[in-house]
Amino acid sequence: MNYKRITLLAGHYGSGKTNIAVNMALDLKKQQDNTAIADLDIVNPYFRTLDSKDLFEKEGIRLIVSAYANTNLDIPALPQEMYAIVHDKTIHSIVDVGGDDRGALALGRLSPLIREDDYDMFLVINYYRPLTRDADSVMEVTAEIEEAGKLKFTGIINNSNLGAATTAETVLDSLAYADEIAERTGLPLVCTTVEEKLYDELAGKVENLFPMKLQARPVD
Amino acid sequence: MKGNEAIAEAAIQAGCRHYFGYPITPQTEIAAYMAKRMPKIGGTFLQAESEIAAINMVYGVSSAGKRVMTSSSSPGISLKSEGLSYLAGSDLPALVVNAQRGGPGLGGIQPSQSDYFQATRGGGHGDYHMIVLAPSSVQEMADLTIKGFELADQYRMTAMVLADGTIGQMMEPVSFDFEIKEQIAKPWATTGTKMARKHNVVNSLYLNPEQLEKTNFERYERYEVIKQNETLCEEYLCDDADIIIAAFGIAARVSKNAVNEARANGIKAGLIRPITLWPFPEKVFAKHAEHAKQIISVELSMGQMIEDVRLATSCKVPVTLCCRVGGMIPTPDQVYNAIVEANEKGGK
Numbered sequence: 001m002n003y004k005r006i007t008l009l010a011g012h013y014g015s016g017k018t019n020i021a022v023n024m025a026l027d028l029k030k031q032q033d034n035t036a037i038a039d040l041d042i043v044n045p046y047f048r049t050l051d052s053k054d055l056f057e058k059e060g061i062r063l064i065v066s067a068y069a070n071t072n073l074d075i076p077a078l079p080q081e082m083y084a085i086v087h088d089k090t091i092h093s094i095v096d097v098g099g100d101d102r103g104a105l106a107l108g109r110l111s112p113l114i115r116e117d118d119y120d121m122f123l124v125i126n127y128y129r130p131l132t133r134d135a136d137s138v139m140e141v142t143a144e145i146e147e148a149g150k151l152k153f154t155g156i157i158n159n160s161n162l163g164a165a166t167t168a169e170t171v172l173d174s175l176a177y178a179d180e181i182a183e184r185t186g187l188p189l190v191c192t193t194v195e196e197k198l199y200d201e202l203a204g205k206v207e208n209l210f211p212m213k214l215q216a217r218p219v220d
Numbered sequence: 221m222k223g224n225e226a227i228a229e230a231a232i233q234a235g236c237r238h239y240f241g242y243p244i245t246p247q248t249e250i251a252a253y254m255a256k257r258m259p260k261i262g263g264t265f266l267q268a269e270s271e272i273a274a275i276n277m278v279y280g281v282s283s284a285g286k287r288v289m290t291s292s293s294s295p296g297i298s299l300k301s302e303g304l305s306y307l308a309g310s311d312l313p314a315l316v317v318n319a320q321r322g323g324p325g326l327g328g329i330q331p332s333q334s335d336y337f338q339a340t341r342g343g344g345h346g347d348y349h350m351i352v353l354a355p356s357s358v359q360e361m362a363d364l365t366i367k368g369f370e371l372a373d374q375y376r377m378t379a380m381v382l383a384d385g386t387i388g389q390m391m392e393p394v395s396f397d398f399e400i401k402e403q404i405a406k407p408w409a410t411t412g413t414k415m416a417r418k419h420n421v422v423n424s425l426y427l428n429p430e431q432l433e434k435t436n437f438e439r440y441e442r443y444e445v446i447k448q449n450e451t452l453c454e455e456y457l458c459d460d461a462d463i464i465i466a467a468f469g470i471a472a473r474v475s476k477n478a479v480n481e482a483r484a485n486g487i488k489a490g491l492i493r494p495i496t497l498w499p500f501p502e503k504v505f506a507k508h509a510e511h512a513k514q515i516i517s518v519e520l521s522m523g524q525m526i527e528d529v530r531l532a533t534s535c536k537v538p539v540t541l542c543c544r545v546g547g548m549i550p551t552p553d554q555v556y557n558a559i560v561e562a563n564e565k566g567g568k
Contacts, residue, residue: 072328
């Protein structure tokens with residue numbers, strides 16, 4: 001992947017933003033030494049980039065996250081360090097924005113600065129999420145996020161998956177959906193994510209595959 | 221989808237068109253889902269001014285004979301408990317979801333099972349029970365929601381889906397390939413007399429003590445029928461088991477891994493997973509107490525279900541507790557170690 005200085009990930013809640021953010025930060029680190037991952041999720045306190053803290057430390061990736069993430073405090077607190085991603089121009093960052101328009105609201109504080117900067121904001125879509133099963137509902141969510149976050153999307157990431165039950169077919173069946181959304185939004189389909197183990201099976205069949213490691217897996 | 225979403229979608233499939241609630245982590249996705257979906261299908265979503273208001277709106281819709289639900293998490297269920305008692309006293313069907321979090325008090329937002337007593341004993345004041353269903357997968361969140369509506373209507377009482385933050389938040393594929401039964405008639409509902417029948421009265425106040433006593437006895441006769449016919453439970457590798465784990469919900473999933481690990485290492489371990497917590501699968505526990513050397517109750521509480529396990533087994537075998545609380549979840553290793561220890565001691 002080619003990364004701008006700031007890469008924002010937004011979309012419907014549960015579309016898989018956090019998992020992509022973690023994987024992209026690892027990928028970005030290979031290209032840019034000064035890499036940070038920022039967690040601006042103010043909506044859901046349950047799945048956080050903080051879960052991968054040890055991994056980031058090992059890889060030398062700076063983690064910017066609310067002091068209250070993964071605690072019992074359920075308030076929409078933003079990390080004060082988040083200003084670093086806009087003010088320190090030497091940092092390349094991946095920004096995990098919270099779900100839906102409510103999550104994107106937190107961006108509004110930074111959007112005037114991000115808009116002037118070298119940035120991408122990717123819309124993460126998952127065909128298999130119940131409230132974004134068709135292009136119409138994705139268009140609705142997209143407009144709501146852009147309005148709340150005061151930023152325009154620049155591309156789409158197809159993250160269609162069924163968790164541990166994902167097969168190559170699962171991914172292939174989502175391509176028409178992703179294409180339709182790309183056409184209707186006029187945005188490029190930046191990549192289609194796939195778990196590493198399915199990469200070989202799909203290579204050549206899907207353009208711009210982005211292989212990922214699943215960072216969190218529930219008990220069997 | 222998420223467990224919370226599975227509940228919401230299943231409720232819609234079951235014909236529920238009325239949802240009243242108030243946001244609280246970790247169940248807010250239910251309300252969020254309903255807020256998006258209900259207006260599109262001619263239903264009602266209302267974020268009430270409080271939990272107490274929400275449960276009383278449930279009372280109102282249920283009185284009119286329509287399927288209705290509310291959802292909350294532990295502290296919110298405490299607020300709703302007065303309404304739960306009134307629903308019971310008025311013999312009204314309703315579906316209530318509790319995605320439990322750590323307590324007591326405000327506690328924390330992480331998963332817990334420490335509302336077992338509250339749920340299985342009714343929650344509010346007076347002599348009554350709710351049917352308590354304990355899902356341990358996202359699929360069961362959907363299945364048991366539909367079952368909950370059916371049982372609630374059939375027996376004219378509240379069915380509670382007692383989930384926890386983990387199952388509410390985690391994502392798994394769900395099949396909605398259900399056969400939804402036709403809703404039963406509710407001749408008691410306050411649907412308007414159209415001057416053709418006597419007024420129906422929905423009420424929990426009985427001025428005559430003899431009448432109130434009679435109503436209570438009748439209600440408990442109905443509870444006996446439910447105990448006979450509606451108890452649900454999964455028995456896993458129990459028939460020859462020396463060490464049996466008792467666990468429900470997310471604790472049962474963790475425990476199943478531990479049981480498999482124990483079997484792989486030559487220990488005869490099994491799992492009893494109550495799916496209905498009330499009625500409690502007493503007979504299944506009594507049966508296996510005849511051969512098991514020890515029962516370990518694995519809970520996300522300081523030991524609540526363990527009391528029902530002891531009652532059901534008449535204390536014939538030692539029943540011990542393996543728990544994590546405060547939002548923490550036992551690991552399969554922790555449960556496995558408890559099995560190994562119990563096996564070495566041989567129930568002594």
